Amino acid sequence: MLQKLRDRTSGWVATIIIALLMVPFLFVIDHSYLGGVGANNVAQVKAPPKWWEGAPGWWPVSMFWEHREVGVNEFRQRFEQERMRQRQEQGEAFDPRTFETVENKRRVLDQLIDEKALQLAAERAGVVVGDDAVREYIATIPAFQVDGKFDPNRYQLALASQVPARTPEQFQELVRESLQQSLIPLAVGTSAFVTDAEFDRIVRLSGxxxxxxxxxxxxxxxxxxxxxxxxIKAWYDAHPADFTRPESVTIEYVEVDGSRLPAPAPADEATLRKRYDEEKARFVEPEQRLASHILVRVDAGADAAALKAAEEKAQRLAEEAKAPGADFAALAKANSEDPGSRDSGGDLGWVERGAMVAPFEEALFAMQPGEVRGPVKTDFGFHVLQLRELKQGAQVPFEQAREELAREQAQADRERAFSDLTGRLTDLVYQNPSSLAPAAEQVGLQVQKLGPFTRDDTVGIGASPEVKKAAFSEAMIQDGTASDPIELGPEHSVVVRVLEHTPEQPRPLAxxxxxxxxxxxxxxxxxxxxxxxxxxxxxxxxxxxxxxxxxxxxxxxxxxxxxxxxxxxxxxxxxxxxxxxxxxxxxxxxxxxxxxxxxxxxxxxxxxxxPGDPAELQAQQRDMLRNQFEQIDGGAAAEAYVREVRKRFEVQVEESQL
Known part of the structure; x- marks a missing residue:
């Protein structure tokens, strides 16, 4: 049976029969199997077969067209990456609702379409990227390096932490495709050059x-x-954007203001003493040292000979100061190069830790009263130090610290009361997010109303950028639920809920x-x-x-x-x-x-x-400007190449998938 079928379907007659049978089949088959846009794609880039560049898209031979699709998941992933990039770039000014525009989606989709067109063009041109080139490129990515060298463990960890996670094989294919689609435009861009005549003309014009x-x-x-x-009617119809009522919202809100909360009861003696015992280390008078010095200054950038001469001078002065009966103050007046202390015999007064540069302080706080030490090198030069007197640190008694402790405890109690109230309000709002009244009643606060107000209004709490961002967010407008607490300032927050939303709409001519x-x-x-x-x-x-x-x-x-x-x-x-x-x-x-x-x-x-004069440029300036001009020209050439590549192919977009 099978042999008979084989015999009857062989030869050129059978070939014609099969070809004729395929014609109706091509018109009823699901085009997604033949590379159509399909339900899982946002766009498709198609090119006729290389052996028939002029093939019309409607001809049955279209099944042999080459094509690349932009999948729904691929588009959404790229769109989310762009969202994260803009959020990081704009910070608090980022508005998720403004980002979710058709224009933004088309811009991201156009980038993906360009990439697919470049990949298809590269494949048709026979561009191949080898494994060595892929590995070499991956090794140069900073995210995979430790101390400037490729690290396999860092590579594996970075791929696993991506969303979605990728295997090394998947990432290598991604790199291969990226290199393949970028090689030709990169070569076009780097091949740009500027002749001497062009360069001189640009300089004459730009200067x-x-x-x-x-x-x-x-x-x-x-x-x-x-x-x-x-x-009047013609102008009104021709300028609709000039006569619109801006988007507005009306909100209800509950405000928690720490400055309006009842003052906490004064802390009792036991509480203050407990705080004092826990923080006793804070209430210690620092150790102080009464010091003098002689400075032999050394200028920044001084050579080795100057440094040696200054050090030797400081050494001689230190030996003179250590001699029995030496007058340190007289030596300082005669030799110190510190104008701030020289006239007072080098007197620096009482010095605490943290007041002097590190080498000076380390030496001074290691000395005994009456000791002379030096030379000590700092960024200013060489010092000869004298410790005249020592005042040990002492514990500040409770009675002396009581006022500060009471003030700090009162502030802590106010912050705790504010935090507790805000937490209770938040918990109650989460239990019933569709209304603020029940939660506000239980915590003893009032529900207030504001609006309608627009994005440009600065009324009450509506002047806060964070309140506006929440009130005009798509989620709050659609869901009608309450926000998380929004901080307006220290110990000042608010919870808001959108009551009414009026979209932008034309105002009547009257x-x-x-x-x-x-x-x-x-x-x-x-x-x-x-x-x-x-x-x-x-x-x-x-x-x-x-x-x-x-x-x-x-x-x-x-x-x-x-x-x-x-x-x-x-x-x-x-x-x-x-x-x-x-x-x-x-x-x-x-x-x-x-x-x-x-x-x-x-x-x-x-x-x-x-005109600008090219002869006035130094050789280095000429080279720098020429490189800049070539980069600009190369960038324009690469963009032109991408535009021309895209024109050669047929692009279909499924708008409903955006």
């Missing part, structure tokens, strides 16, 4: 300065012309009619100011002097010589406008205008152009 004359035009009169209903009219008149005024300024620019371009043009409208001119390219002067926009006009030529003035933040217009006339 260019211009001599400019400015004239600030008078403000245009207010527009008072009537505004028709049709114009409500914003006056604002629309004001916007139309402001637009008219701006256009009139620009038209008047453009007319004056034409006069400058025809050859009239700036002084004459400015005087005709009651404006004064101001010179601005040597204005560098790129500096934010008079403003970033003004600088761009000034350097956007062509350089003045014979009979061809260079003039233009720019807008000021208040809506006024300013005229400018470029009177001279001073």
């Amino acid at each position: 260019e300065k211009r001599d400019v004359e400015l004239a600030l035009l008078p403000a245009t009169p207010e527009d008072t012309a009537p505004v028709g209903d049709e114009e 409500e914003v009619r006056d604002q629309v009219i004001a916007a139309i008149r402001a637009d008219r005024r701006e256009k009139a100011a620009i038209a008047a300024a453009d007319a004056l620019v034409k006069r400058l371009q025809s050859g009239e002097a700036m002084s004459a043009v400015a005087a005709s409208v009651g404006a004064e001119t101001a010179p601005l010589p040597g204005l560098p390219r790129g500096v934010p002067a008079p403003s970033p926009e003004a600088n761009r406008a000034i350097f956007a006009v062509a350089a003045p030529g014979e009979g061809k003035p260079a003039a233009g205008r720019f807008s000021l933040p208040d809506g006024r217009q300013a005229l400018f006339s470029v009177t001279a152009v001073h």
Whole structure:
């Protein structure tokens, strides 16, 4: 039976029959088996077979197309990585709800699509990454190194701690794919070069300065012309974002303020004495030493000869000071190079631990009264020390420490009362998170209400960024549950719950009619100011002097010589406008205008152009700038390559999976 079947299905006739049978099969089979986007993918990158680059996507031969998919899990993992990166970068300013936008998701997806396109292009180009290259790259990753060398144990531990955890084989394949897709764009980027002519031209342009004359035009009169209903409706429809009611919330909250809690009862004598006994070591007067010194100063960076000479001098002074009947104060006045103590005979007064640099202190607190020691080297030079008197540390009696102990105990009691109250409130709220009233009643606090307020309002506790972050969070808005305690300050916290949420919505025309009219008149005024300024620019371009043009409208001119390219002067926009006009030529003035933040217009006339001079650069500066220009050019070339690669392939996105 099987042999008969084999005999009848052999030869070119059978091949044609099988091919014909496949045609309807291709149209009814689940496309996920043939590389379609499918239920488990967010996007797919497809390329026609290399032996038929122009194959249409609808042709049955599409089953032979090469494809790479962006899986749902892969996309979600990358999106979470981006979330963690932005949270770490922005800190407390990170808003999870703002992050969860379609734009952010598409941006992350586009990165993944680019990677899949690059991988597919690399495979079609025959790019292969060997095992040695993978191992060499992994060994250079700092996270896997100890003391600058690859450590297998660190490698295994790092892979196991990832979420999800990876085996070395899985990580090696990930590295192989990353290297494979990056080799060509990296080669494109590093192949960029800048010729001497290009370099000199860039330097002349980037270092260019211009001599400019400015004239600030008078403000245009207010527009008072009537505004028709049709114009009002057209403006309102064309600018919906300008007339929206911002998102707002109304919250209820319970505030715990330690400063408003009843003052704790004064601590009794037994409590204070117990605290004193437990912290007796704190209440000790420190040991003090009455000291003098002679300093032989040594400048920072002094050579060995200078150090030796200073040390020998300090040694001689120490021997003189140790001699019977020596006058240390007289020696200090005559020889010390410390201006702060020299005139007082080297007297440093009573010294406690921590007051002097370490070598000085170690020597001083090892001496006996009346002893002279030296030389002692510090960063200042060489010292000769004299310990004149010693005052041993003594225990401070309870009566003397009582006031401080009572103050500290009162503060501790206040903090404990605040902490206990906050803890009780939190526990009760967790038992019934859909309402704050039961918990507040049990702890004797009031439920207060605030709102509606927007993200920009600064009303009451709503001014706190942390309260706003919680109140406008998607979780609290959707669930209607209470927050964790939010700290507003020391011993001051609040628990909030969203009562009402109003999303951003357009305001009706009747409500914003006056604002629309004001916007139309402001637009008219701006256009009139620009038209008047453009007319004056034409006069400058025809050859009239700036002084004459400015005087005709009651404006004064101001010179601005040597204005560098790129500096934010008079403003970033003004600088761009000034350097956007062509350089003045014979009979061809260079003039233009720019807008000021208040809506006024300013005229400018470029009177001279001073290109940057490449000859002024040192060799090291030239090399550094050339490298920077090549990196910029290489980066642009690599980005262009990625864009072109993506254009060559067909990309399908399943929007519902985002």
